[in-house]
Amino acid sequence: MEHAVTIDKLTRKFGDFKAVDEISLSVDKGEIFGFLGANGAGKTTAIRMLCGLLLPTSGSGTVNGHNIFTESEKIKQSIGYMSQKFSLYRDLTGRENLLFYGSVYQIPNGDLKERIAELSESLDLKEFIDRPTESLPTGWRQRLALAASLLHRPQILFLDEPTGGVDPVFRRKFWEILYRLADEGTTLFVTTHYMDEAEFCRRISIMHRGKIIEIGNPQELVKKYNQPDLQETFISLISRGESNG
Amino acid sequence: MDKIRYIAIKELRHILRDPRSLIIAILMPILMTFLYGYAINLDIKNIKLAVLDFDNSFESRELVGYFYNSGYFLKSEAAPNLYDPEKILKTGDANAVLVIPPGFADAVASQEEFELGLSVDGADANMSAATSSYSSMALMRFIEAKLPPGMEIPGVTLSTQVLYNPDLKSSHFFVPGLIAVILMMISALLTSITIAREKETGTMEQLLTAPVTPQQVIIGKVIPYIGLALLDGIFILFFAVFLFGVPFNGSILLMLFFGIIYIIAALSIGIFISTLVKTQQLAMMAAQLVTVLPSVMLSGYIFEIKNMPQILQYLTYMVPAKYFLIIIRGIMLKGADFTILWIQGTFLILLTIFLLTIATKKFSLKIG
Incomplete structure (x- = not known):
């Protein structure tokens, strides 16, 4: 099977501090991969390196077969990124945001309008797409942000805590959308603090203090560590890492 | 190129969507012209x-x-x-x-x-x-x-001669300088704020995950402000000539030409600032500090450069307003032409290139 993401001993230092410390992993095409870790574990730094926002200090990696050191422009064309922070323009309407992002991806105008209509249908945006995003509740904004990251039909979608601050009903809906995307062949690379969401992933990795301390199928990890559920597994792994470190 | 255009259009939309800021950007300079024009009056009478x-x-x-x-x-x-x-x-x-x-x-x-x-x-x-x-x-x-007409004046060896501003009116001297100060303020302030805003709200990071370079984003964002600053400049010039009666002896085209160079220099200061700070508030304070103060104190606007301590005199070479003041006073009061002013223009361009080079270096290290 081809890999959507492979990284080997990827490291990023800020001064003397190793935010990401020699992490290695690979993600299969079409997989939903959960990228877990406590706050400050280095998840966001790792994702930013994969998205071409930050240069790694050392190590190697590819995204969609493109080298993360030298081919960040090619990577950007083939990935979508949606972050925990709502990062569309608040003074513009949803549609204006989408039209702008579409133009940046150089989607021809006719295709773009069609694509927006399509996403508006599948993500159920119709109700609020023409309102300034400032006035929208978080769940709606997140769906708009998702739409913006899907405009150019990316092969890999990086989601950095996409459901932070969203109510459970919205979260469920959001994950239904993500499942549909995965069925269509999109690779999903997701960070989350919600263990029920992590259980939706085919594989998860757990990061602690810049290192990946465990990687595998969520159910198998629960069995391996003999814990009642994923939540307890996560906590025991983190606290073990804490006492070792 | 297309991407820059799309970003510029988006930026224009931001500006137009926020009428309050737009009004401030246009009214503030006019208000300041009145304030400075009337308040800073060094004409000595009585x-x-x-x-x-x-x-x-x-x-x-x-x-x-x-x-x-x-x-x-x-x-x-x-x-x-x-x-x-x-x-x-x-x-x-x-x-x-x-x-x-x-x-x-x-x-x-x-x-x-x-x-x-x-x-x-x-x-x-x-x-x-x-x-x-x-x-x-x-x-x-x-x-x-x-004296009978035609006769030499005996015993008086006064050689003072007042040219160009025979009435010694200080408004003729100050109002053109004001254009230099206000253009600097508007250009540097607004650009540094708008770039810092995208950093602060995370939209910059989002945008950079799309296939655009930071340079394209910055250039696109800055373009509408060139227009805005130019508009401001024309307004102030209008008031200077028709309200304060400042003469305009030179070429308007030349003025426009140097005006655009100066605005770009000012914008590059704004860009430079925005590479150093992460929040709008800091951007605003930094821009005020490095634009208003030097443009007023170190440009020759109020204080003669040649009377400053040597070390400050060296510092004035870094102040774009210094060059533009010579240009604008030259064009308005003396009708100076390109053959005289190209030196100042060259200095401005060099300064701009210098600032943009550092700013680009800082940006290409990737945000973060």
Whole structure:
């Protein structure tokens, strides 16, 4: 099977501090991969390196077969990124945001309008797409942000805590959308603090203090560590890492 | 290229969507023009002049008349029984004392060399400089009137000559400088804020995950502000000429040309600032600090550069307003043309390239 993401001993230092410390992993095409870790574990730094926002200090990696050191422009064309922070323009309407992002991806105008209509249908945006995003509740904004990251039909979608601050009903809906995307062949690379969401992933990795301390199928990890559920597994792994470190 | 255009269009949309900021961006400069134009008025009038006329002749009274009728001098209320200029000045009732020794009338009649005394209170340097030049003017007019036409003026070796601003009106000097200060403020301030805003709200990071380079984002964002600053500049120029009566002797096209160069220099300061700070508030403070202060204090706008301490003089080379002041005063007051002003233009361009190079270096390290 081809890999959507492979990284080997990827490291990023800020001064003397190793935010990401020699992490290695690979993600299969079409997989939903959960990228877990406590706050400050280095998840966001790792994702930013994969998205071409930050240069790694050392190590190697590819995204969609493109080298993360030298081919960040090619990577950007083939990935979508949606972050925990709502990062569309608040003074513009949803549609204006989408039209702008579409133009940046150089989607021809006719295709773009069609694509927006399509996403508006599948993500159920119709109700609020023409309102300034400032006035929208978080769940709606997140769906708009998702739409913006899907405009150019990316092969890999990086989601950095996409459901932070969203109510459970919205979260469920959001994950239904993500499942549909995965069925269509999109690779999903997701960070989350919600263990029920992590259980939706085919594989998860757990990061602690810049290192990946465990990687595998969520159910198998629960069995391996003999814990009642994923939540307890996560906590025991983190606290073990804490006492070792 | 297309991407830059899309980003510029988006930026324009931001500007238009926020009418309050737009109004501030256009009204503030106009308001400042009025404020500075009227408030910073260094024209010196109503100098209190006391006269000690020891000649007490028709001619001496005629000379005194030339002083008081010049419009710059007022009769001093100093006590008439004081006969020492120093004592009069010490009372503070007079800013200057004119002493006419006996024998003045005879000297005028025989057209001989003669010495008059003028004591000036030097506590206010501007006032004293103005007093001596106004006095010379009054004296010259008196002598001209006394001489038969065509005759050389004897005994007077005054060589002061006031060109370009014969009325010595300070508004002619200040209002063009104001354009330099305001353009700098608007351009650097607004750009640094708009770039910092995208960093602060995370939209910059989002945008950079799309296939655009930071350089494209910055250039696109800055383009609408060139237009806005230009609009401001034209407004102020309009008020300068039609309200404050500042002459415009040079070419408008040349003005526009140098104006755009200057705006780009100012924008590059804004860009440079935005690479250093992460929040809008910091951007605003930094922009105020590095634009307004140097543009007012170190540009020659108010204080002469050649009178500054050496180290500050070196610093002025980094102040774009310094070059633009020479350009704008040159074009408006003297009608200077390209052959004279290209040096200043070159300095501006070099400074811009320098700032943008550092800014780009900082940006290509990737945000974060």
